[in-house]
Structures are given as structure tokens and as C-alpha cells.
Amino acid sequence: xxxxxxxxxxxxxxxxxxPLCQSLIAHLGDPETEFKTIRDLVKYDxxxxxxxxxxxxxxxxxxxxxxxxxxxxxxxxxxxxxMELILSLSVxxxxxxxxxxxxxxxxxxxxxxxxxxxxxxxLANMLNMKQVDMIxxxxxxxxxxxxxxxxxxxxxxxxxxxxxxxxxxxFEQEERHILGFDHAQTGAMILEKWNLGPQIxxxxxxxxxxxxxDEYQDLIYLIHLADMxxxxxxxxxxxxxxxxxxxxxTIQILGLKKHHIEYVASTTMDKMKExxxxxx
Amino acid sequence: MTLLVxxxxxxxxxxxxxxxxxxxxxxxxxxxxxxxPVLCLxxxxxxxxxxxxxxxxxxxxxxxxxxxTGMQLMLGQLYELGLRKNRAVIHVAGGSQVLDSHGxxxxxxxxxxxxxxxxxxxxxxxxxxDVGGNKSRTVSLNINNGxxxxxxxxNLVHYDLS
Numbered sequence: 368x369x370x371x372x373x374x375x376x377x378x379x380x381x382x383x384x385x386p387l388c389q390s391l392i393a394h395l396g397d398p399e400t401e402f403k404t405i406r407d408l409v410k411y412d413x414x415x416x417x418x419x420x421x422x423x424x425x426x427x428x429x430x431x432x433x434x435x436x437x438x439x440x441x442x443x444x445x446x447x448x449x450m451e452l453i454l455s456l457s458v459x460x461x462x463x464x465x466x467x468x469x470x471x472x473x474x475x476x477x478x479x480x481x482x483x484x485x486x487x488x489x490l491a492n493m494l495n496m497k498q499v500d501m502i503x504x505x506x507x508x509x510x511x512x513x514x515x516x517x518x519x520x521x522x523x524x525x526x527x528x529x530x531x532x533x534x535x536x537x538f539e540q541e542e543r544h545i546l547g548f549d550h551a552q553t554g555a556m557i558l559e560k561w562n563l564g565p566q567i568x569x570x571x572x573x574x575x576x577x578x579x580x581d582e583y584q585d586l587i588y589l590i591h592l593a594d595m596x597x598x599x600x601x602x603x604x605x606x607x608x609x610x611x612x613x614x615x616x617t618i619q620i621l622g623l624k625k626h627h628i629e630y631v632a633s634t635t636m637d638k639m640k641e642x643x644x645x646x647x
Numbered sequence: 648m649t650l651l652v653x654x655x656x657x658x659x660x661x662x663x664x665x666x667x668x669x670x671x672x673x674x675x676x677x678x679x680x681x682x683x684p685v686l687c688l689x690x691x692x693x694x695x696x697x698x699x700x701x702x703x704x705x706x707x708x709x710x711x712x713x714x715x716t717g718m719q720l721m722l723g724q725l726y727e728l729g730l731r732k733n734r735a736v737i738h739v740a741g742g743s744q745v746l747d748s749h750g751x752x753x754x755x756x757x758x759x760x761x762x763x764x765x766x767x768x769x770x771x772x773x774x775x776x777d778v779g780g781n782k783s784r785t786v787s788l789n790i791n792n793g794x795x796x797x798x799x800x801x802n803l804v805h806y807d808l809s
Contacts, residue, residue, distance in 0.1 A: 531782075531800055537746055599745050599752050600695055601655065601674035604783040606800055608745075609674055615749040626701055629754065633702040633712060636656060636695070 370519055371547030377515045378553060384561045387412060388457045391450055392562060402446045409453070410437055418456055419449060421645045427485070427638050447500065454563070455484070455507040459646045461514060462507075468521030469513055470606030474647060476514075479603020480507045481642050486635045487593035491585075493627055499585045505570035509590055510603075512554030512571070519546050527607065537612040539575045551575050577614050588620050592628075600632055602639070650787075653678075656712035658692035658721050660728065661790045669787035673741035675755035677714065677762055677778070680738045680788040680795050681721070683730040684808055689788050692721050696754065697761040714761040722769060737766065738775040738795040738806060740786045755779065775806045 368376075384392070390408055394400040409415055416437050423440035424433060434440050441449055462477035471479075484506025491499050520527060523545050530541045542549035555572035566583050570590050573580040577591040591614060598608040617623070653659045653670040661668060668691040670678050675695075682689040692711055699706035699713040711717040739762060742755035759778050766773060777784065777797050785798040795806040 528801065595745055595747075595752065599675045599754060601672035601676050601783060604672050604674050606783070609743055609781045609783055611745055613745055613747040613749070613751045615751070618749075618751055625751070625753075628752065629696050629701045632696060632754070633705045636712070637709075 369547060370545075374515060374519065374546065374548050374553060375556075378556045378560065381515065381557050381560070384563075385457050387415070388454055388561075391453055392564075394450070400446055400450075402441045402449075405446055405449055406437060406441055409449075415453065415456065418645065419444070419452060422452055425641055425645060427641055448503075451501060451504045454504045456646070458508055458511065461511070463647070464514075466513055466517040466605070468517040468519070468524070469608075471513075471603060474643075475603045475605065476510060477647055478639065478643060479597050480510060481646060482597040482600075482602045482635060482639045483507075483509060483590065483593045485593075485638045485642065486596050486631050487589040489631045489634055489638075490589055490593060490621070490623075490627070493631065494621060494623070496585055496589070496621075499589065501566055501570065502586060502589060505567055505574075505586060505590050506593060508554070508558065508567065509571050509574045509594060510550060510554065511557050512550035512552065515553050515557070516542065516546065516548070516550045531607060531610065537575065538607045538610040549575070575611060577620075578616055584620060588614070588617050592617050592621065592623075593631075596628060596632055596635075648789075648791075653691045653693050655693050656695050656709050658690060658711045658717060660688070660690040660721075660724060662686060662688040662728070664791040666790045667787050668790065669785070671785045673743070673784045673786065675742060675744055675752060675758060677739065677741040677755070677758040678784075678786050679718070679721075679762060680786065681725055681730070682736045682738075682788060682790075682793045682795075682808075683725075683734050684736065684793050685731070685734055686729055687790060688725070688728055688730055689790050689793065690721055690725050691786075691788050692717050694718075694758060694762075697757040714758055715765065718762065718765045732769075732771065735771060736793060736795075736808060737771055737773050738786075738788070739763075739773050740775070740777040740784050740797050742778040743780045743782055743784070746781060777804075 423443045465473040484503045487502045487506045539549040558568045569583045573587045577587045580587045670693040680691045694714045694717045699716045742759040744755040782799045787796045793808045
């Protein structure tokens, strides 16, 4: 069996979405969804209710006074954000294991994913890009594919290390070259299987090659930049994390100034730490 | 031996010979270790960004996030504890960057430039300098003997006092 066939088999066997999320997905694309619908879906799950309350009370969401009911939490966060949170919470427990192939210790992938989600959201706020949906969810899920790819990367360690020494290509290109697939493709296939809609799939598929996307550019470039910033700052960088290429179009497409990037790096860290305590 | 972890945007000082200061995963961030062999006194800092002017409010709460405010505080604290300039052994590592031919992220390079300038202004010399490139590094300082170690990929290199 080739690596590609084996990887596809792993994608097929990857666990599905929890049932609650599946019910929520039905409401995802509908801007008219009443929060009553969401409240009724959530209220029978005490763990989830508790998590949502923790979020609503975090300074990340600018909490000033305590929120102690689900109803108030939903109003504070907004239905869209709550749906994003529920989807995000459904994957966080999967981001905890260590991934020796990529050189990531336990929780590193979770930290990296939260950092990316927060930084992308911070960039969007700073650039006044209010219409970009699903930033947080895509940020949190963008590297899901690494969970499947890790044992293969580890098995081909010698090959990857050779590349590491010579530094010819971006790491995802080397994944494709050596294994037939890269982690962005693998992640996108998991999300396709979960039926989470084209926006999330595209955000994950193109997060290292944003120039190739023909839709959802704003979302994709935000995630790309936030991911590169996280890797650059050493958050979940592992062995090969510095060996990714920044798209030169990023600055122009997002209308960024260089000091924006450093400012976002400075604000993201503490928010990441706060969310890490809630999500981890 | 106890490992004392210096988190990102933090600094730690020790004069306990049973301790090793360590900081993980320096990408574009920069780390500096400073050691006085006579006092067995050392510090290790892990800075994310070059200049505090980018977010002054944050610099008040987290001075070690920035090279300028962090270094100033670190040097002050070490001198206060008796570290002498003429005995100081200084190691600097980090400041690498992702593959970025157009310089969107020049954070690593800028971190090093600012750090070097501060050392120069203070009349301090670097004994070890492992900076730049496209690799992530983990570094440590052994308070017992001043050994500075850099781990990158599978390679581990030690720098001992001569």
C-alpha cells in the first residue's frame, strides 16, 4: 500500500463529529437561526454549558460582570460565536497528544491552534474585517491533518531531516513529495467528511498556499498570516515549523502594515493563555 | 538538577547550582543568557518582539516580552545581585525566521539588532552567538558550571566556560 492510500484509509477511519455538532451544522448556514434553537440544543449538555459560561466570563470576550446563565451567555457571545465555539470545543480534546513526527510535545498543537485562532481574529478586528465568518473555528482546526500525518512523518524522519538540512522547499511541499499528501489536504478531507461546509474546508485546505484559493480569500489569508505568526513566534513550531513560506501577497491583500503584525503578536499571547486554561 | 522553565516573554535568574534555566522553541524570539562564574549567578530571558513602543500598555505588564524593556530590567536585576560586567559571560540564540523572501516577518532579525545595540551600549560582549536561519532552538543555562546548550533539530551543542 502506498503512503497516499494509507493516509486516505486513516482519513476514512477518523472519528466523526459529535451528534450535537451535527445538529448544529444544520443551522450553521442560516443567519436567521434563533438563539432559542441553539439554547435548546445546548442546555442538555452540562459540560458544554459550563464551557460556554467560562467563555462568556473570560476577558477575551471583554466580560465586565459575571454571566451565570446560558441565556445571558448566548446573548453576550452572539449566536454565531456560540456555534463557532461549540464546533471548536468539539475538536480541542483531539489537539492534546504529542506528535513526535512534527516534534510537538503534548498540548503544543492546542496552543498553536488557539494562538492562530486568536491572532486571526485580532487581525480581522484591527483591519475592520467584520464580515469574515468562521475565523475562530478554522484557526482552531487548521492543523487537524497533522494528527493523521504525524506517524508517517515520523517514519520518514531521515528523509525529512535531509530536506531540513538543505532547505529547498516549503515543508508542505516536502510532505506531498515524500508522502503524497500534505497536512492541509488531509485536514480538509476530514472536514469535508464532517460536512462542515465549503468555507471551513477551503480555510484549512489553503492555509499554506493562499494564492491558490479562488474563494474566501479574506478568511484564508487571515488564517495563513496568523498561522505563520504563531510558527514564527515559536508557538507549536516543533522541528520543521520555521520551514514554511509566507505568501508575498498577504500584506497587499489584507492591507497590512508591518507594525500591525507585531502589535497582534503582543496582544495574542495573554489571550491565548486565558483560552488555553478554558479549552485545555 | 531542577529545570526552571523560562516561558515566552519571561526572564528568570538563579544562583542555585542545582538549577538549570531552560527555554523552549525559540523561533524569531531571542534568548540571552548571562552568567557570572564567580558568583554562580545567571539569568535567561526569552523576548518575542524588539521594541516596546509597539504596545506600551503591554510592556507595563509584560516587560520581558520586548527586547528593550526586558534587557533593561534583566541587566538591572543582575547588577543588583552583584554580577560584574568584566566577568559576565553572554550567550545569545534565536532570531530565526520562516521562509519569507519578502521580509513580511523580519521580527527575528530586528530582535537581534535591538539586542546587539543594547549590549554594545552597555559595553557587553557576546561569547556565543547562534542567531538567524530557519530553525527553531531550545536553549539552557546550567547555573552550576555556566554551560550553555543549544538544541536544534536533532543537534545538541554545548558551550562551556573556557
